[in-house]
Every structure is written in structure tokens, then in C-alpha cells.
Amino acid sequence: xxxxxxRNDIQGLRAIAVISVVLYHAWQPLxxxxxxxxxxxxxxxxxxxxxxxxxDVELGKxxxxxxxxxxxxxxxxxxxxxIAIVLxxxxxxxxxxxxxxxxKTALSTVFFSSNIMFLTLxxxxxxxxxxxxxLHTWSLSVEEQYYVVYPVFFILxxxxxxxxxxxxxxxxxxxxxxxxxxxxxxxxxxxFYLAPPRSFELLLGAVIACSGPSSRIGxxxxxxxxxxxxxxxxTALATYSYQVPFPGLAALLPCVGAALVIQAGKSGPSIxxxxxxxRPLTFFGDMSYSLYLWHWPVLVLARHYVGGExxxxxxxxxxxxxxxxxxxxxxxxxxxxxxxxxEKLPYLRIGAVMMTAASIPCIVIVNTKGMPERFQPSTxxxxxxxxxxxxxxxxxxxxxxxxIPYEKNCTFGAKGSTPDVAVWGDSxxxxxxxxxxxxxxxxxxxxxxxxxxACPPATDYSVRERPxxxxxxxxxxxxxxxxxxxxxxxxxxxxxxxQNPALEAxxxxxxxxxxxxxxxxxHVVIIYPIPILGFDPPSVLGLRSELGKPLDSVGVAxxxxxxxxxxxxxxxxxxxxxxxxxxxxPENFLCSSKLCSVYAxxxxxxxxxxxxxxxxxxxxxxxxxxx
Numbered sequence: 001x002x003x004x005x006x007r008n009d010i011q012g013l014r015a016i017a018v019i020s021v022v023l024y025h026a027w028q029p030l031x032x033x034x035x036x037x038x039x040x041x042x043x044x045x046x047x048x049x050x051x052x053x054x055x056d057v058e059l060g061k062x063x064x065x066x067x068x069x070x071x072x073x074x075x076x077x078x079x080x081x082x083i084a085i086v087l088x089x090x091x092x093x094x095x096x097x098x099x100x101x102x103x104k105t106a107l108s109t110v111f112f113s114s115n116i117m118f119l120t121l122x123x124x125x126x127x128x129x130x131x132x133x134x135l136h137t138w139s140l141s142v143e144e145q146y147y148v149v150y151p152v153f154f155i156l157x158x159x160x161x162x163x164x165x166x167x168x169x170x171x172x173x174x175x176x177x178x179x180x181x182x183x184x185x186x187x188x189x190x191x192f193y194l195a196p197p198r199s200f201e202l203l204l205g206a207v208i209a210c211s212g213p214s215s216r217i218g219x220x221x222x223x224x225x226x227x228x229x230x231x232x233x234x235t236a237l238a239t240y241s242y243q244v245p246f247p248g249l250a251a252l253l254p255c256v257g258a259a260l261v262i263q264a265g266k267s268g269p270s271i272x273x274x275x276x277x278x279r280p281l282t283f284f285g286d287m288s289y290s291l292y293l294w295h296w297p298v299l300v301l302a303r304h305y306v307g308g309e310x311x312x313x314x315x316x317x318x319x320x321x322x323x324x325x326x327x328x329x330x331x332x333x334x335x336x337x338x339x340x341x342x343e344k345l346p347y348l349r350i351g352a353v354m355m356t357a358a359s360i361p362c363i364v365i366v367n368t369k370g371m372p373e374r375f376q377p378s379t380x381x382x383x384x385x386x387x388x389x390x391x392x393x394x395x396x397x398x399x400x401x402x403x404i405p406y407e408k409n410c411t412f413g414a415k416g417s418t419p420d421v422a423v424w425g426d427s428x429x430x431x432x433x434x435x436x437x438x439x440x441x442x443x444x445x446x447x448x449x450x451x452x453x454a455c456p457p458a459t460d461y462s463v464r465e466r467p468x469x470x471x472x473x474x475x476x477x478x479x480x481x482x483x484x485x486x487x488x489x490x491x492x493x494x495x496x497x498x499q500n501p502a503l504e505a506x507x508x509x510x511x512x513x514x515x516x517x518x519x520x521x522x523h524v525v526i527i528y529p530i531p532i533l534g535f536d537p538p539s540v541l542g543l544r545s546e547l548g549k550p551l552d553s554v555g556v557a558x559x560x561x562x563x564x565x566x567x568x569x570x571x572x573x574x575x576x577x578x579x580x581x582x583x584x585x586p587e588n589f590l591c592s593s594k595l596c597s598v599y600a601x602x603x604x605x606x607x608x609x610x611x612x613x614x615x616x617x618x619x620x621x622x623x624x625x626x627x
Contacts, residue, residue, distance in 0.1 A: 011285030012276025033240030046205025103365030229260025308535025412437025413446025458509025
């Protein structure tokens with residue numbers, strides 16, 4: 001995102017990148033692969049920065065100090081302005097828990113480590129990613145971490161082994177992409193957020209910068225390569241989706257496309273370059289950095305304000321506001337500071353002052369636990385529902401890496417009693433286990449919790465993110481059938497999470513589990529789907545309470561819930577009729593004829609986040625179970 005080199009085709013390429021990201025975040029179905037815009041930015045950055053270094057080396061004026069002065073001059077002012085304004089808005093819109101998390105993420109953004117911070121904030125208790133105002137800064141952190149090491153390596157290699165520089169960049173890039181692909185198998189989140197498995201994208205741009213001029217291969221071939229590159233980018237935007245394992249080898253499609261377009265235009269305009277140089281594209285390309293900075297927090301803060309997802313009209317209003325904010329940022333912050341008359345300002349000292357000044361409010365927010373005094377006690381009581389979950393999840397619920405052995409599963413209920421009930425499911429069983437344990441304790445009985453994140457009770461069901469799932473389910477089924485203590489098995493799952501084509505495989509395996517448990521003499525109880533929400537109930541209800549608005553009108557329409565789950569409902573109805581087993585329909589207890597509410601006056605908040613019942617909500621289902 002430097003500005004030492006102004007090529008209109010690159011500005012147009014920036015526009016394609018930022019528009020793709022913005023449309024993906026606002027209207028995902030419109031550009032299903034729009035997230036690759038970030039990868040295009042990485043390639044552009046790698047090319048432009050390397051070109052800048054090479055130019056300074058040729059002029060004999062390169063210095064590490066000047067390199068970082070330019071980075072501060074380019075990155076800091078617009079970024080810190082955005083953080084300050086978003087912080088001001090967050091004071092009114094975020095709950096104490098969310099605001100404390102915002103303080104942590106803002107502080108990590110200040111020190112360009114937010115990619116690592118967001119990697120750690122990806123559990124059930126850290127809030128939905130669509131509600132984190134600074135989530136998009138992970139890519140800036142990846143870049144800046146890369147640029148801590150890259151210029152030093154580049155200069156040392158260029159001075160001592162100039163003939164080996166380009167081969168070395170190629171080798172490191174290959175190592176990075178191999179690492180990225182390998183990490184996708186077991187550590188997909190790490191592969192997405194961390195700098196080493198992303199470095200090949202920036203290095204690809206660097207290799208192009210170190211290559212010869214495109215004039216060597218002739219204009220016709222350059223035109224052809226530019227069109228191929230543009231076609232590769234469009235293909236990724238149109239055919240990729242969040243279901244594609246990414247980055248890894250899949251990232252090569254848009255990255256190679258961007259590299260071809262850049263290489264083809266090194267000696268003059270190519271056909272694709274002339275298309276990308278059209279004024280509407282260069283307009284958005286010029287302010288692409290500011291638009292990237294602003295579009296995400298505007299969308300996130302709007303979600304907090306309206307209490308969840310919104311329609312296309314509000315999305316359009318948000319994007320319009322983001323474009324205005326970006327245009328103002330470009331005109332009054334970025335452009336003036338890029339003026340040559342301000343080139344000699346002490347940017348490193350200015351940057352240090354800005355980092356210090358920005359850190360102070362972040363530290364205050366974290367140390368005061370999100371400044372809860374901003375809200376009334378009644379509001380804070382509603383916010384507290386976000387902590388009404390199984391406090392033993394960390395020990396009793398299998399995460400994303402491995403499953404808890406059968407004999408080490410936790411038991412809830414009367415101490416010293418032998419468990420005769422098992423809750424088997426994905427994360428939807430964790431709070432239910434506590435609620436069932438409370439009920440059974442009164443009878444001197446207990447329940448064993450067998451739950452694993454995103455791993456439903458279905459044989460032969462396996463997904464890349466949960467490599468242990470198939471073995472875990474196979475072993476659990478075998479052990480349950482052979483466990484003479486367990487008479488009743490309760491099956492529960494977040495069916496909404498398993499979309500096509502995963503849903504069909506999941507349902508098939510689920511039906512097999514029901515049949516085999518019955519054959520093994522177990523009393524099987526199926527819990528039907530619960531309503532899944534597009535918002536965080538404690539946050540929305542708390543803010544409504546603060547404004548004096550009614551709480552029992554918040555939820556999802558019952559007919560919408562049934563439409564979204566019709567395939568699952570039909571399948572479970574078929575199993576129930578065929579097998580004559582007991583079932584519990586949560587909608588009969590959580591919904592009126594029209595609305596599935598997230599709040600009950602006599603109980604409180606029924607969900608601790610958008611996809612999981614709180615223990616208070618789980619108690620409703622526990623009472624209805626035939627045990």
C-alpha cells in the first residue's frame with residue numbers, strides 16, 4: 001500500500017480487490033469469493049514495496065530507517081483515526097464484555113499483532129466474528145510482521161548474493177505455500193491468520209518486481225497474459241466460497257492472476273491494464289486503503305445498533321457511509337501526508353507518540369473490564385447471560401484438536417452416583433448436560449456428557465476442521481452400546497451448522513447412530529433443532545433494556561425457523577415414526593405461534609450467544625426430557 005509507484009492498472013487492481021472484499025462482507029452471495037481481495041492486496045503490496053526498495057538501492061539512498069518512516073507515514077494516520085472514531089462509537093454500542101474485547105483487539109492492532117489476537121478469540125465465548133469491529137485489521141498485522149523481516153533480508157541478500165536473490169525469494173515462497181497447505185489439514189485458523197503461511201502471496205509480488213521488463217516477451221503476449229490474469233481473478237471471485245479450504249493452493253488462483261496483470265504492465269499498458277485504468281476503478285483504487293479500513297467497522301457497528309443482520313437496503317446505506325468516510329480519509333488524511341512538502345516530518349517519533357496515545361485508552365478499557373458503569377444494574381444483569389454456560393466446558397467438552405477419551409468424560413448430577421443417562425452431541429450438548437444433571441441430582445442420579453465441537457453424533461461423518469470426529473463417533477457408539485450403566489442416550493446437534501453437502505452425510509450417519517443404539521437396547525431421545533439466531537441475545541436485549549424497549553419481542557419468526565430447518569425436521573420425523581422413539585421439540589417450549597423468543601420474563605435470557613442456549617434455556621428442555 002505504498003505510493004512510490006503510481007500505475008493506473010495497479011490502482012484499478014486495488015479497486016477490484018477492495019470492492020470485492022466490501023461486497024463480500026455486505027452481500028456475500030453477490031461475490032462469493034470476494035475474500036480473495038485481501039490476497040490480491042498482498043501481491044500488490046509485495047510488488048510495490050520491493051519496487052520501492054530496488055529504486056532506492058539504485059539511487060544509493062536506501063535505509064531501513066527511511067523504509068519504516070514511509071510505512072508509518074502511509075499506514076498510521078488513517079488507521080489511528082479509524083480506531084479513535086470506532087472507539088467513540090463503541091462506548092455506546094458494546095457491552096462491557098465486548099468493549100473489553102475491543103480494548104484488547106485495539107491494543108493488538110496498535111502493535112500490529114491483531115492477527116494473533118483474533119486467532120485466540122475464535123472460541124464460543126469470544127463473540128461472533130461479524131460483531132468484532134477491528135477484525136479486518138488482521139491483514140494489516142500480517143503485512144507489517146512480514147515487513148519487519150523482509151527489508152533486512154532483501155538488502156543483505158541483494159548486496160552479498162545479488163544473483164541468488166530472486167531464486168531465494170522463489171524458494172521461500174514455495175516453502176510458505178507448502179506450509180500453508182499442510183497447515184490447512186489440521187490448523188486451518190492458523191493457516192489463515194498467521195504471517196508465515198501467508199508470506200508466499202507477498203513474495204509472489206516481490207518476485208515479479210525482481211523480474212525483467214515485460215517488453216522482452218512482446219506486446220501481444222503481454223496482452224494475453226494480462227487477460228489470463230484478469231480471468232483467473234474473476235474465476236476466484238465467482239467460484240470460491242467460504243467452504244473452500246483457504247489459503248493454501250487455492251490462493252494461487254487470484255494471486256497468480258494479480259501477478260500476471262502486474263507483470264504484463266511493467267513496460268506499458270496491456271489490454272487488461274487499460275480496462276483497469278478506467279477512472280471509476282482508479283477512483284476507488286486511490287482510496288482503497290481507507291475504504292478497507294472503514295467498511296468493516298461501519299457494518300459491524302450497524303449490526304450492534306439494529307441487533308443483528310439486516311437487509312440489503314441497510315447494507316447499501318452502510319457501504320455508502322463507508323465510501324464517504326473513506327473519501328474524507330483519503331482527501332484530508334492520506335493525500336495531504338503523501339505531499340512531498342511533508343516528506344521530512346519526524347514520522348518515527350510521530351508514530352511512537354501515536355502508539356503510546358492509542359494504548360492508554362485501550363489499557364483503561366481492559367483494566368476496567370469494559371467500563372460496566374456505563375450501564376444500569378438491570379442492563380448488566382442481562383449482559384451477564386453471556387456467562388451462563390457450562391463452566392466446565394474447557395475440561396468436559398472436546399475442542400477442535402482432539403476428543404476426550406470415553407472413560408474421562410465428565411459426569412453431572414448426584415455425587416457418587418453411577419450415571420445412567422448420556423448426552424451425546426456437538427456443542428449443543430454442553431449446557432444441556434448441566435441442566436439434565438441438575439434435574440437428575442434430585443433423584444440421586446447423574447448424566448455423562450459426551451460432546452465435541454462441530455462433531456455431531458453421526459457415524460462416518462468427517463470434516464477437514466475436525467479430523468478426529470469420525471473416530472470419536474465410532475468409539476463413542478461402541479462404548480455406549482457396551483456400557484451397561486447407560487440406559488438412556490440423549491442425542492442433540494446444531495443441525496443448522498451442517499449445510500449441504502455436509503448435511504446429507506450428517507443425517508445419514510445420525511440415522512445410523514439411532515438405529516444402532518436401539519439395537520443395543522438403549523432408550524434413545526432425540527432433541528430437534530433449536531432456533532439459531534443472527535445476533536447476540538445478551539447484547540441486543542441489554543441495549544434494549546437500557547433504552548426501555550420490550551424484551552420478549554426479540555427473536556426469530558417461527559415460520560422462518562421451520563423453513564430454515566424443513567429438511568432436518570422431515571428427516572427426524574421420519575426416524576421418529578419409524579423407530580417409535582421419544583423426541584423433544586424445542587420450538588414447542590421456546591416459541592409462541594409466531595415468535596421464537598430469546599427472553600422469558602420468568603426465566604431471563606435463554607441464549608448465551610447466537611447459537612447456544614444458556615443453562616437457563618437448557619433447563620426448559622431438561623424438564624421436558626423423558627428420563
